[in-house]
Amino acid sequence: MSAPPTATEIRAALEADAFIFYYQPKVSFLTGRITGGEALIRWRTPEGRIIPPAVFIQVAEDEGFISEITQRMFPRLLADYRIISTLTDGGGHVAFNVSAADLQHDTLVISIESALDRNEIPPDKLRLEVTEAAALSTSPSMREWVERLVKRGVDFAMDDFGTGYSSLDAIRQLPFATLKVDQGMVREMQTSERAAMLVHANVSLAQVLGMEAVAEGIETESIYRALMHSGCREGQGYWMSRPLPLDDYLALVQSGRTWPASHAGLLRSVLMSHVVELRRVMDWVYSARTMGPMPTTPDAVQQLTPLGERRRIAFSAWYEGAGQALRGQPAFESMRVPNEILNETYAAIQAEAARDTSPGELAPLLKKLSHYAVVLIGDLLRLESELLLEEMKR
Numbered sequence: 001m002s003a004p005p006t007a008t009e010i011r012a013a014l015e016a017d018a019f020i021f022y023y024q025p026k027v028s029f030l031t032g033r034i035t036g037g038e039a040l041i042r043w044r045t046p047e048g049r050i051i052p053p054a055v056f057i058q059v060a061e062d063e064g065f066i067s068e069i070t071q072r073m074f075p076r077l078l079a080d081y082r083i084i085s086t087l088t089d090g091g092g093h094v095a096f097n098v099s100a101a102d103l104q105h106d107t108l109v110i111s112i113e114s115a116l117d118r119n120e121i122p123p124d125k126l127r128l129e130v131t132e133a134a135a136l137s138t139s140p141s142m143r144e145w146v147e148r149l150v151k152r153g154v155d156f157a158m159d160d161f162g163t164g165y166s167s168l169d170a171i172r173q174l175p176f177a178t179l180k181v182d183q184g185m186v187r188e189m190q191t192s193e194r195a196a197m198l199v200h201a202n203v204s205l206a207q208v209l210g211m212e213a214v215a216e217g218i219e220t221e222s223i224y225r226a227l228m229h230s231g232c233r234e235g236q237g238y239w240m241s242r243p244l245p246l247d248d249y250l251a252l253v254q255s256g257r258t259w260p261a262s263h264a265g266l267l268r269s270v271l272m273s274h275v276v277e278l279r280r281v282m283d284w285v286y287s288a289r290t291m292g293p294m295p296t297t298p299d300a301v302q303q304l305t306p307l308g309e310r311r312r313i314a315f316s317a318w319y320e321g322a323g324q325a326l327r328g329q330p331a332f333e334s335m336r337v338p339n340e341i342l343n344e345t346y347a348a349i350q351a352e353a354a355r356d357t358s359p360g361e362l363a364p365l366l367k368k369l370s371h372y373a374v375v376l377i378g379d380l381l382r383l384e385s386e387l388l389l390e391e392m393k394r
């Protein structure tokens with residue numbers, strides 16, 4: 001097929017069930033294990049040829065019937081998920097690509113909700129990757145549909161972040177949990193300093209917004225290792241595995257194969273969130289001093305201190321969670337007391353703020369906060385170098 005297929009040919013293929021999914025594994029940089037797979041559509045011709053999506057997805061987008069494909073493929077995804085979860089001990093998540101056009105009406109949202117209601121897939125095993133996000137003209141109802149799914153525990157990722165198709169505006173409008181860094185940028189990391197810096201800037205951007213970064217298009221081990229240390233959570237690419245037919249994907253997951261792993265990247269993200277939280281409290285007191293009284297309505301206090309909004313300090317969430325894997329590391333052990341003091345001090349500041357205390361009266365608490373925050377920054381950096389030195393020896 002040299003000319004692009006026509007809408008009629010694509011629709012006929014849909015009717016004939018000629019579309020299937022290949023799955024490409026995503027690997028956690030923290031554990032080196034497969035966390036799940038992205039479902040990537042393929043057209044299987046009667047002669048057994050496999051046609052990649054670049055050829056027909058664009059036609060469907062342009063001719064306005066992409067949603068017919070999505071609607072047809074969602075049940076297929078559920079059927080594949082059932083096999084994956086049965087044969088791979090619970091299995092990982094499945095990521096489903098949806099087009100911006102699929103969110104202009106509620107058909108897909110309703111299908112997903114009823115699949116969740118029927119327990120066909122647990123919400124935390126389904127991720128939706130939105131492509132062509134720049135085409136999103138977000139309406140209040142679209143936001144409501146997306147939020148409805150997010151409330152039920154389904155995560156949205158913005159695909160190809162950093163290309164013309166996805167924009168800052170879209171992450172402002174919709175509650176994405178994940179940014180998928182554009183693969184063009186990832187592939188150029190090795191040859192272009194600028195591309196490498198852009199990847200790191202996007203990872204930081206995700207971090208500041210409380211989102212996760214995922215990288216795709218990893219074709220070499222050295223790019224894998226650079227991303228593993230960057231603060232990205234997961235990676236995907238030909239170096240680990242190409243997209244595979246379902247059976248081959250199952251065999252790969254069942255093999256228990258692992259890739260390099262490191263806690264150093266997570267440390268970098270924790271360091272960043274820790275600094276951002278500290279700055280937010282400082283900025284708040286600063287603006288109160290220069291712009292008038294501090295906002296002390298319960299809402300404002302909730303929003304302005306890290307304890308209020310998420311009820312969890314980023315540092316402590318890590319220390320008490322994933323960080324526990326590092327017990328026994330000297331730098332980790334020295335964080336116990338400063339972590340306790342950090343929690344107490346944030347809580348004290350929050351309590352004082354709710355009592356309408358003046359910035360001057362808060363000064364001793366702020367001093368204590370920054371002292372221990374800085375102690376922890378030192379510990380985090382020390383821990384990072386301990387880990388990197390160990391990795392180099394391996």
Ligand code: C2E
Nearest residue numbers: 040041052053057097098099131217218219236237238243
């Ligand atoms: P995507 O969602 O960004 O998917 C990643 C694409 O990058 C896949 O191409 C994958 O095979 C390719 N890829 C992954 N790792 C590497 C690598 O290391 N090097 C290189 N060169 N490529 C890599 P694929 O399967 O051809 O899909 C292309 C695009 O088609 C997808 O990009 C997605 O936008 C769209 N697509 C695929 N399946 C669906 C679907 O079910 N629905 C919709 N609406 N779009 C889909």
Ligand code: MG
Nearest residue numbers: 038097129159
């Ligand atoms: Mg995708």
Ligand code: MG
Nearest residue numbers: 159160180216
């Ligand atoms: Mg992509």
